[in-house]
Amino acid sequence: MSESMRKLRVGCIQITVSANKAENVARAVEKIREAKKRGAELVVLPECFNSFISNDYYGKYAEPIPGETTNILSKLAKELEIFIIGGTIPENDGDKLFNTATVWGKSGELMGKFRKMHLFDIDIPNEMTFRESDSLSPGNELTIINIKDFKIGLGICYDVRFEELAKLYRKQGCNLLVYPSAFGMKTGPLHWELVGRSRANDNQLYTVLTSQGRDLNGPYVAYGHSYVADPWGKMLFMAGTDDELFIVDLDLDVVDKVRSNIPIFIQRRADIYDTVQKN
């Protein structure tokens, strides 16, 4: 097996968004170009990189896929010969709205898309209430993308809290999970680092969590601090709160080593418990 197939240079992009969709997309394009110059093979954008995170905006900003924003990602992937995980955008399909991640290959082809499966419906009285299900519908399908020898499972933000989803990906052979995200200021300080490192440690794989940057004047203030955790659960890099691009090198030898040193997957008591995919 070729050595280079087992390594992947990933550009993680944290950007703030404004009410101006074209400006948001232009900011993402600029960062993708910069990531390419810095040698990235795959870039990852955050959740809702072209739209505010708000039930008041999803309908207004929604597009079909393919559509205005994703056509730009497709053309850019082809021009730069780079893989793009296009964060997420509000997607309209018939009379429904979804929060959807798309993945673009080096020929500009759509390699797959994932619709947020667990909608962010929480109520912490007087602190944080959000009901994505007031406007969005959930996706029902896992999405796995193959890039080099990396088998990449997709989730979106709140999905990272659900260990069962990550476990299903792991059981299907994933060695990298990518979550375009935007935790808020209540749960971010408590859980943001905890959940992504936990999924990495539980499943002995890399996790990439990209966030919107923090804008105190927007309708939803994101925590920021995009990061990558390795299969030991170790933090490889964590961003600050402003717009930022960082590059990490992933290596499947690390995945193999952790899995052989601490072989929890052959020690699981599936006779007593299991995580079963229903469809």
Ligand SMILES: NC(=O)CC(=O)C(=O)O
């Ligand atoms: N915004 C989300 O989808 C999730 C989140 O902020 C949290 O889980 O906390």
